[in-house]
Amino acid sequence: QQQVKQSPQSLIVQKGGISIINCAYENTAFDYFPWYQQFPGKGPALLIAIRPDVSEKKEGRFTISFNKSAKQFSLHIMDSQPGDSATYFCAEGGSQGNLIFGKGTKLSVKP
Amino acid sequence: GAVVSQHPSWVICKSGTSVKIECRSLDFQATTMFWYRQFPKQSLMLMATSNEGSKATYEQGVEKDKFLINHASLTLSTLTVTSAHPEDSSFYICSARDVGLGNQPQHFGDGTRLSIL
Numbered sequence: 391q392q393q394v395k396q397s398p399q400s401l402i403v404q405k406g407g408i409s410i411i412n413c414a415y416e417n418t419a420f421d422y423f424p425w426y427q428q429f430p431g432k433g434p435a436l437l438i439a440i441r442p443d444v445s446e447k448k449e450g451r452f453t454i455s456f457n458k459s460a461k462q463f464s465l466h467i468m469d470s471q472p473g474d475s476a477t478y479f480c481a482e483g484g485s486q487g488n489l490i491f492g493k494g495t496k497l498s499v500k501p
Numbered sequence: 502g503a504v505v506s507q508h509p510s511w512v513i514c515k516s517g518t519s520v521k522i523e524c525r526s527l528d529f530q531a532t533t534m535f536w537y538r539q540f541p542k543q544s545l546m547l548m549a550t551s552n553e554g555s556k557a558t559y560e561q562g563v564e565k566d567k568f569l570i571n572h573a574s575l576t577l578s579t580l581t582v583t584s585a586h587p588e589d590s591s592f593y594i595c596s597a598r599d600v601g602l603g604n605q606p607q608h609f610g611d612g613t614r615l616s617i618l
Contacts (some may be wrong), residue, residue: 424606426609431612433610434594434606476593481574487533487535487598487605493544
């Protein structure tokens, strides 16, 4: 099953810092790029999503940057907080409604 | 809104038994539900796509006779792990799409941790 390439695998950030997670995709047929946040023992929760017709989307402290020509998109978490410590997954979605997930990034925000 | 409830959240059973996991969309209708499997510290792997009133579509390598999926209504899909063995132990997560909102997004349940002894 094709996967989205996600990096880094793990990330440690100081409280108040910026967390940046990157993803690269291959299939240009996909038109929906979400980020999910998952806490241990819980299902993923949709954080923010973008479609290829825009280059950036911001919701509160979370921003997606989308580079269509490079086939890359990234998640920026501004003013990172200890409560943001979780595993983050990028994904790509197609017309059938299916999602293909990246391998995840474990974020630890140190107080 | 867009709440997906999964039950049970944790089940432990003996090898050889069958286990049923329920996935319900509580406040929306879902013609399509998805079943994923997640191993510790790994990503979600799609097992099958469940469409209301029709047979599920299984991903390559997933045994359809072992993982029985039923999607009898717009708010309920079930996954039955038949004759479960220790290698079936995993975290199973379902998701659902709201009929009225097109193909995306998917809303996820809180998963079921299955432990086979």
